Amino acid sequence: GAVVSQHPSWVICKSGTSVKIECRSLDFQATTMFWYRQFPKQSLMLMATSNEGSKATYEQGVEKDKFLINHASLTLSTLTVTSAHPEDSSFYICSARDGGYTEAFFGQGTRLTVV
Amino acid sequence: DAKTTQPTSMDCAEGRAANLPCNHSTISGNEYVYWYRQIHSQGPQYIIHGLKNNETNEMASLIITEDRKSSTLILPHATLRDTAVYYCIVSPGGTASKLTFGTGTRLQVTL
Numbered sequence: 609g610a611v612v613s614q615h616p617s618w619v620i621c622k623s624g625t626s627v628k629i630e631c632r633s634l635d636f637q638a639t640t641m642f643w644y645r646q647f648p649k650q651s652l653m654l655m656a657t658s659n660e661g662s663k664a665t666y667e668q669g670v671e672k673d674k675f676l677i678n679h680a681s682l683t684l685s686t687l688t689v690t691s692a693h694p695e696d697s698s699f700y701i702c703s704a705r706d707g708g709y710t711e712a713f714f715g716q717g718t719r720l721t722v723v
Numbered sequence: 724d725a726k727t728t729q730p731t732s733m734d735c736a737e738g739r740a741a742n743l744p745c746n747h748s749t750i751s752g753n754e755y756v757y758w759y760r761q762i763h764s765q766g767p768q769y770i771i772h773g774l775k776n777n778e779t780n781e782m783a784s785l786i787i788t789e790d791r792k793s794s795t796l797i798l799p800h801a802t803l804r805d806t807a808v809y810y811c812i813v814s815p816g817g818t819a820s821k822l823t824f825g826t827g828t829r830l831q832v833t834l
Contacts, residue, residue, distance in 0.1 A: 609769060612766075614766075638818070639818060639819075640818055640819045642821055642822070644824075651810075651824045651825060651826050651827060652761075652767070652824040653824070654821055654822075654823060654824075657819070657821060659819075699764070701766050701767070703766075703767075703822070705817075705818040705819075705820075706818075707818050710755060710772060710816040711757060711769045711772050712757075712769070712822055713769060714759075714766035714767045714768070714769075715766050716765060716766045717764070717765060717766045719764070
């Protein structure tokens with residue numbers, strides 16, 4: 609199957625700072641990528657759909673000014689958590705679909721801890 | 724997207740078959756049934772998917788009822804490494820189609 613890679617795997621940042629998470633499709637081009645957030649003992653919650661070359665589409669209740677998404681190339685989407693606070697601490701996961709496959713593939717996730 | 728209903732948790736003895744049910748009574752004609760699993764602190768792993776017919780791969784088998792309103796994921800010989808949360812999701816197959824996760828089934832494989 610196709611490979612989706614996230615970087616970093618984990619990050620600790622101070623409250624008030626911004627942190628960027630990268631999501632790359634390693635062996636295919638992804639015009640669309642998806643960003644999820646998962647709190648402990650909860651399911652994955654879709655945050656936004658990232659579209660190459662255009663603005664991201666955010667799910668209801670997700671602050672677009674706080675979670676900045678950039679999808680500047682067909683293999684890279686980035687999620688920037690701006691002015692992070694402890695309540696933003698979570699597991700962030702991206703996914704993408706390769707046009708040659710019906711299924712979606714997921715990155716390994718990024719554990720963000722805001723202190 | 725259609726919603727799915729799964730049992731919250733299940734147990735299975737190692738070496739036995741694990742049968743995980745899923746109800747998706749409002750599934751649309753163009754929606755596939757996908758199964759993913761998530762092992763603790765990792766991203767979801769694709770297992771199998773199907774549209775109408777039963778499917779089998781090296782990991783599992785997927786049985787879809789004729790009316791497509793429910794399905795069963797079968798892990799033929801469960802091992803301890805199969806302990807995970809299993810998610811059943813229905814979604815169209817296009818590259819822009821998002822996957823909406825429910826609460827899933829927590830499968831515990833025991834000795």
